[in-house]
Amino acid sequence: MILATAKSGGDAVAEGLEVGANDYLAKPFEIRELKARVSAQLRTRRLERRLSERESRLAAIGQMTSAIVHDLKNPLSSIIGFAELTRQDVLIGKGSEMVTQDLEPVISEANRLSHMIAEVLDFARGSSSDLNLMPTELSVYLETVCLPMKQKLAAMGIELILRNESGVDPLVNIDNDRMLRVIENLVRNAQEAIWTGGQDTRDKHIWITTRCDASSVYMRIADDGPGISPELIPTIFDAFASGKKRSGTGLGLATVRNLVIAHGGEITVEAKGAEGGAAFVLKLPRTTNAQQ
Numbered sequence: 001m002i003l004a005t006a007k008s009g010g011d012a013v014a015e016g017l018e019v020g021a022n023d024y025l026a027k028p029f030e031i032r033e034l035k036a037r038v039s040a041q042l043r044t045r046r047l048e049r050r051l052s053e054r055e056s057r058l059a060a061i062g063q064m065t066s067a068i069v070h071d072l073k074n075p076l077s078s079i080i081g082f083a084e085l086t087r088q089d090v091l092i093g094k095g096s097e098m099v100t101q102d103l104e105p106v107i108s109e110a111n112r113l114s115h116m117i118a119e120v121l122d123f124a125r126g127s128s129s130d131l132n133l134m135p136t137e138l139s140v141y142l143e144t145v146c147l148p149m150k151q152k153l154a155a156m157g158i159e160l161i162l163r164n165e166s167g168v169d170p171l172v173n174i175d176n177d178r179m180l181r182v183i184e185n186l187v188r189n190a191q192e193a194i195w196t197g198g199q200d201t202r203d204k205h206i207w208i209t210t211r212c213d214a215s216s217v218y219m220r221i222a223d224d225g226p227g228i229s230p231e232l233i234p235t236i237f238d239a240f241a242s243g244k245k246r247s248g249t250g251l252g253l254a255t256v257r258n259l260v261i262a263h264g265g266e267i268t269v270e271a272k273g274a275e276g277g278a279a280f281v282l283k284l285p286r287t288t289n290a291q292q
């Protein structure tokens with residue numbers, strides 16, 4: 001609130017500021033000065049908001065550091081255990097098939113560790129910082145970044161299906177690397193929910209469906225897994241909200257939401273979508289050629 005006062009003297013100004021004004025202008029004033037004061041106030045608000053976001057992020061990290069360290073210890077002890085086993089295999093001359101088999105958990109647990117560390121770093125760094133936004137053709141982008149995911153999922157019996165329902169390839173202003181983190185997190189969550197370790201032989205799917213209207217682009221990431229329990233839904237995007245998974249940091253969806261908001265978008269969740277399992281819908285502003 002900026003107080004415009006015709007009263008002169010320090011008392012009137014002090015009174016105005018005490019009852020809640022953020023700044024004051026003595027009448028008559030120049031419109032230019034008013035504009036400058038309004039933008040100075042907006043600048044201060046933005047800085048305050050960033051500071052308080054940062055403070056709550058740091059507080060959340062502080063609270064959960066011991067839990068995270070605890071979670072990091074599990075994959076680390078598996079890595080050490082299986083690496084020792086592999087050394088024994090080599091020493092006693094076991095065949096390469098056996099050695100490879102015992103190395104498998106070393107690789108997958110190391111990947112798990114690396115994912116968890118990336119998650120904590122992403123969250124700690126904050127998502128709005130330094131976005132490198134580029135006008136990007138969404139379908140082309142998705143085809144490219146999803147190819148390695150498709151291959152990895154196929155090996156687990158999960159089909160990753162890309163569908164474009166709008167018939168055009170809309171442009172979005174995205175930071176290609178950070179949007180990849182968003183997609184990877186959502187696809188990984190879907191895979192973790194669907195995949196039960198190979199016993200389940202039914203067909204398993206993850207769909208990424210895009211569509212657009214004049215102003216927005218929608219990206220729906222859905223699966224045919226078990227869906228999300230309704231009690232988890234209200235807090236699912238909060239930091240450290242996690243189901244009963246054995247390994248997660250619970251930072252994945254908090255980071256996803258921060259990144260989507262930083263792109264000027266929104267994200268919503270369906271506990272049980274039409275595809276059978278959970279569904280997440282991202283809405284991003286559509287860019288036109290003119291804005292490039």
Ligand SMILES: Nc1ncnc2c1ncn2[C@@H]1O[C@H](COP(=O)(O)OP(=O)(O)OP(=O)(O)O)[C@@H](O)[C@H]1O
Nearest residue numbers: 189190193227241242243248249250251252253278
């Ligand atoms: N597609 C999904 N199907 C079922 N449950 C899901 C799905 N996506 C998320 N969830 C639930 O939401 C929880 C929070 O997900 P989030 O990505 O924030 O953390 P996490 O996956 O537990 O940890 P991390 O991402 O660090 O591995 C998950 O633990 C899981 O219970």
Ligand SMILES: [Mg+2]
Nearest residue numbers: 189248252253
């Ligand atoms: Mg996750």
